Amino acid sequence: MPARPALRSTLRLRLYVAGNAPNSVRAVANVRALCDEHFRGRHAIEIVDLLTEPQKALADGIIVTPTLLKLAPLPVQRVIGNLSDTASVLVMLNGR
């Protein structure tokens, strides 16, 4: 039985990557697959490349990539790594 999404409001995510580095590519694929499956039609993902926009990363307090920020709904939360541990990522995205 597919998991029922706990949230109804739009999920706003920002994923910091480092160009086409392997873990970054994997993280992008993982977060998209996860959102398509669990938050279809009510999520927005912003991909930010640390290599081209370092200032933005610094402003968000990013120290490594890939780092996924959940900006909304609050509280702001972050996951570090290539997001292949989908269960943990889902827990964070559901705000639990």
Added chain:
Amino acid sequence: MTTVRAREQHLQLRLAEAEATIAALLSGEVDAVVDERTRTPVLLAKAQDALRESEERMRYVLAATNVGLWDREHLNGRVEWSEVLERMHGMAPGSFDGTFDMAVAAIHPDDRADTLQAITQATERGGDFTVHHRVVWPDGTTHWHRGVGRVVLGPDGRPLRTVGITQDITEQHRLEQQFLQSQKLEAVGRLAGGIAHDFNNMLSIILSCGELLLGDLDERDPARREVEEICKAGRRSANLTRQLLMFSRQQVLAPRVLNLEAVTANMEGMLRRVVGEDVDLRFVTHSSLGHVRADPGSVEQVILNLVVNARDAMPTGGQLTIETRDAVVDAEFSRNRLQGATPGHYVVVSVRDAGIGMDVATQSRIFEPFFTTKEVGKGTGLGLATVFGIVAQSQGAILVESALGAGSTFSVYLPCVAEVADDRANEHPSQGPMGNETILLVEDAEAVRMVARIILERHGYRVIEASSPTAAYEHCERNKDKIDLLLTDVVMPLMSGPELARRVQLLRPGIRVLFMSGYTDDSVVRHGVLEGETAFLQKPFTSGSLARKVRDVLL
């Protein structure tokens, strides 16, 4: 209270993030990090590649340049050695046990205390240090190492780590020692040679006058004994100065093509008398023995000196072997054992005794003049120095093999030549042959001239005396009398001997020339005497040596 709580929550969050970051880093899920100092991103893969590449490059360079790497962790006492360093200790890769004790044990016992002191001092104060020491390989061979290290101290001033590199400098050390040794011998040689020159003219007069006086004295004259003693002392002194000149490589050699087997065979009778009955003297020769180009008298002197030393090394007798053989010297053997002699074909004369042998310290000094292991009054310390000088001047080399209690072997290597032996060279010179030719004698030292005239006249020659080159030349211009030989000093004011000879030969083509001099250094070389096949008589001369040389030139 709320603020405190909020702060606590914030800190917990930061801590969780830090833990997550570390976990991601450890599991290899991180691509890039932000450099805290420069606030710029650094790609980890690139950094890791660069690190790997740099380490690899370093490893190649260290292996190619034979540089060993070591790293000592002071907190746990562990020491790491690179494979190159293990090889530099004659050990198989991976056999170093990682302890400081094993590293110290490899250091030569004589160098251990000094090396440890240098390391300890550096460890206490931190910073860099350099050590030079020998290491002993498991196979017993000794190698020279140079280590450069750096001690890293912790904030409390205690040493954390010592890292450094080590190079094998055995070859460099050997060359340095060889250079120092040759410089030392060169300096002593110059000094000795300088003194010997000045004695030569005086000894010529003492010896010749003594001999002439003896000839004039009646057989029963009581003064005869004293005069004989004067002559004996003069001959001993002349022998000593000749040895000094030989050592300083300033002896004028008259090289001829020789067969060394024939030389040693000719000496057999004399050598048997020298060594005495207790010594079993054996001659070993091998077929196809090549020829060498050397001064026969000097070669005999070399063999005699080596045999006398061998005899003295066996006070209660024993076996003494003189071996002559051919040898091919390659570059490696030459570099390691033969003072860098030119590789090629050599003829070797070895003198081997079964005597007391020498330790390494003695071996390193044996060629120094006045160095002797014999008791006072038994040896001059010039024997081997003379051997060294003659062999070096003959483009040869000496190999010394010895160990305490195991006897000694001295092998003289002389370059092989393609020419055929000159039979005359192997003959023993006869005593004072007579003649009846006319000799023009040119010598500015009156006493020497007078002595030479008397000797020559007593050997049947007609002598025309000239006290200067100018006088000699004028005589040749004004007179048409037959002159067979020009016997002239080399270094004279206004005109040198060779210059006079050149002019006289223009006036009298076919005249023979014999130079004589107490100087054999640069001044003679400048005058062109040492080069070529010029006949030369070394002062001091005796009645016999002058008569023989004159006869030789007139033949």
